[in-house]
Amino acid sequence: MNAQIQAPSSSSTFPLPSLSSTSRHRSKIRLPFPREVCSTQWMCCCFGGRMETFQNSNPSKNLIVGMHSLGRSVAQSLFLQPIRSYSTLPGVLLTSKTPDLSTTSAVGDEKVGVLLLNLGGPETLEDVQPFLFNLFADPDIIRLPRLFWFLQKPLAKFVSVLRAPKSKEGYASIGGGSPLRQITDAQAEELKKALCAKNVPAEVYVGMRYWHPFTEEAIEQIKRDGITKLVVLPLYPQFSISTSGSSLRLLESIFREDEYLVNMQHTVIPSWYQREGYIKAMVDLIEKELNKFDRPEEVMIFFSAHGVPLAYVEEAGDPYKAEMEECVDLIMEELERRGTSNGFTLAYQSRVGPVEWLKPYTDDTIIQLGQKGVKSLLAVPISFVSEHIETLEEIDVEYKELALKSGIENWGRVPALGCEPTFISDLADAVIESLPYVGAMAVSNLEARQSLVPLGSIEELLATYDSQRRELPPPVTVWEWGWTKSAETWNGRAAMLAVLVLLVLEVTTGRGFLNQWGISPLFR
Ligand SMILES: C=CC1=C(C)c2cc3[nH]c(cc4nc(cc5[nH]c(cc1n2)c(C)c5CCC(=O)O)C(CCC(=O)O)=C4C)c(C)c3C=C
Numbered sequence: 174m175n176a177q178i179q180a181p182s183s184s185s186t187f188p189l190p191s192l193s194s195t196s197r198h199r200s201k202i203r204l205p206f207p208r209e210v211c212s213t214q215w216m217c218c219c220f221g222g223r224m225e226t227f228q229n230s231n232p233s234k235n236l237i238v239g240m241h242s243l244g245r246s247v248a249q250s251l252f253l254q255p256i257r258s259y260s261t262l263p264g265v266l267l268t269s270k271t272p273d274l275s276t277t278s279a280v281g282d283e284k285v286g287v288l289l290l291n292l293g294g295p296e297t298l299e300d301v302q303p304f305l306f307n308l309f310a311d312p313d314i315i316r317l318p319r320l321f322w323f324l325q326k327p328l329a330k331f332v333s334v335l336r337a338p339k340s341k342e343g344y345a346s347i348g349g350g351s352p353l354r355q356i357t358d359a360q361a362e363e364l365k366k367a368l369c370a371k372n373v374p375a376e377v378y379v380g381m382r383y384w385h386p387f388t389e390e391a392i393e394q395i396k397r398d399g400i401t402k403l404v405v406l407p408l409y410p411q412f413s414i415s416t417s418g419s420s421l422r423l424l425e426s427i428f429r430e431d432e433y434l435v436n437m438q439h440t441v442i443p444s445w446y447q448r449e450g451y452i453k454a455m456v457d458l459i460e461k462e463l464n465k466f467d468r469p470e471e472v473m474i475f476f477s478a479h480g481v482p483l484a485y486v487e488e489a490g491d492p493y494k495a496e497m498e499e500c501v502d503l504i505m506e507e508l509e510r511r512g513t514s515n516g517f518t519l520a521y522q523s524r525v526g527p528v529e530w531l532k533p534y535t536d537d538t539i540i541q542l543g544q545k546g547v548k549s550l551l552a553v554p555i556s557f558v559s560e561h562i563e564t565l566e567e568i569d570v571e572y573k574e575l576a577l578k579s580g581i582e583n584w585g586r587v588p589a590l591g592c593e594p595t596f597i598s599d600l601a602d603a604v605i606e607s608l609p610y611v612g613a614m615a616v617s618n619l620e621a622r623q624s625l626v627p628l629g630s631i632e633e634l635l636a637t638y639d640s641q642r643r644e645l646p647p648p649v650t651v652w653e654w655g656w657t658k659s660a661e662t663w664n665g666r667a668a669m670l671a672v673l674v675l676l677v678l679e680v681t682t683g684r685g686f687l688n689q690w691g692i693s694p695l696f697r
């Protein structure tokens with residue numbers, strides 16, 4: 174084990190250890206949290222000791238990977254806990270997957286709730302522009318330098334109006350709206366049933382970041398229902414500042430303001446891509462689609478993940494890329510264990526705006542694969558567990574067309590997990606495993622709240638990988654003459670500044686180009 178763990182102080186986070194990867198080609202996983210001194214007892218119980226116990230009693234590699242998943246997910250739910258809950262760790266961690274609820278008091282007098290966090294999507298074409306406004310108004314999506322924070326909303330209005338026609342076209346082509354709400358509601362329903370079947374009755378809520386039902390609405394319902402223990406489960410397998418991070422940031426600000434919520438015990442499972450059940454469910458779906466090809470062994474498995482701007486990973490420390498790569502490795506290892514050893518590629522799709530995003534890009538990669546003579550391609554959407562515009566339109570229509578044009582003859586696509594029973598059952602297990610670690614909260618005064626509640630820990634979690642928050646250092650600082658990357662960047666910045674100046678003039682004087690075009694009410 175190369176993991177090092179912080180000694181948690183009453184106000185510090187439990188870190189996420191870098192588990193030694195079982196990957197064939199992974200060099201190393203970047204640790205998104207600072208490596209500091211560790212409470213040896215805690216580390217031993219939670220990781221070192223536990224891993225040994227499992228390895229001794231169950232030498233199969235399969236199981237070890239599974240325990241990695243368990244260790245990681247439990248660790249992830251733990252690192253948001255206050256120090257006083259960790260005296261319960263060792264015993265519980267060494268028990269079976271389903272803890273004895275009579276000792277964890279997860280039910281009984283307690284009312285357990287699960288809050289599923291998701292992105293949300295426009296339900297009609299009229300919703301598209303306001304949905305895009307909400308998305309671009311999120312400082313975790315458009316990250317402005319501190320000096321320009323006051324422009325976040327006007328800029329969001331501007332960008333959302335500019336993008337709306339293109340987005341509307343996409344949503345129109347998939348039936349006039351996003352299926353996300355319907356699918357997430359169905360997942361919530363199935364999760365509730367799965368929890369009940371595992372003897373953990375719980376209410377399951379859906380809180381969307383950018384459209385209905387908004388996270389705020391879900392929280393109101395949670396309060397009305399008198400939930401006393403809450404498990405927060407973002408529906409993104411891998412963590413990104415722009416997705417789970419943004420939702421947690423919002424949740425933290427809601428919790429901070431609310432007396433009821435400050436008193437409610439909760440825990441967070443920030444990412445869960447390593448879970449055995451999730452990996453197996455993905456592999457089941459891949460195998461099924463592979464077998465539809467005439468020659469399954471010749472098919473290139475093409476993982477396509479939603480991209481993020483490169484600076485999120487390189488400057489802000491977003492663990493997204495590392496988690497994505499590890500997730501793909503785990504899936505390929507499980508496939509190999511089952512006797513499938515196809516070639517595979519990971520690429521990133523859906524970039525927006527002028528900055529550089531994670532590479533390789535999906536479109537470029539498809540063209541290259543065609544040039545290399547690949548004839549059969551199976552696309553696997555990997556960053557999201559529901560069908561949505563980027564699977565139904567971008568992959569199924571745009572990338573398929575590009576692939577066929579590029580010389581690929583046989584095309585297939587793995588469906589999103591949706592309500593796959595193995596997947597839902599694994600989510601239920603993740604919730605149950607996290608219950609014993611739902612934190613006790615401080616109630617009395619602000620100081621106590623700041624030092625003991627997990628909320629403060631969310632803040633620290635966010636700060637550890639995202640220390641500069643919105644102030645990302647410029648990706649290119651030195652000017653180079655010619656049609657160079659730096660020239661492009663500086664031109665882009667100059668244009669951006671000009672737009673900002675025009676917007677400010679528009680807002681302050683009520684005159685300008687938007688007025689002339691008759692769209693000035695945008696800023697009201
Ligand atoms: C893991 C998943 C996602 C990441 C990471 C992510 C980052 C990210 N997205 C945008 C901009 C847009 N995203 C849009 C839609 C959208 N994004 C995700 C997931 C991730 N986004 C989903 C599931 C959806 C679709 C929801 C649906 O309605 O079906 C859109 C709107 C659609 C469009 O116009 O293309 C935008 C815009 C950025 C800028 C970003 C990282 C900074």
Ligand SMILES: [Fe+2]
Nearest residue numbers: 292479480523
């Ligand atoms: Fe997105």
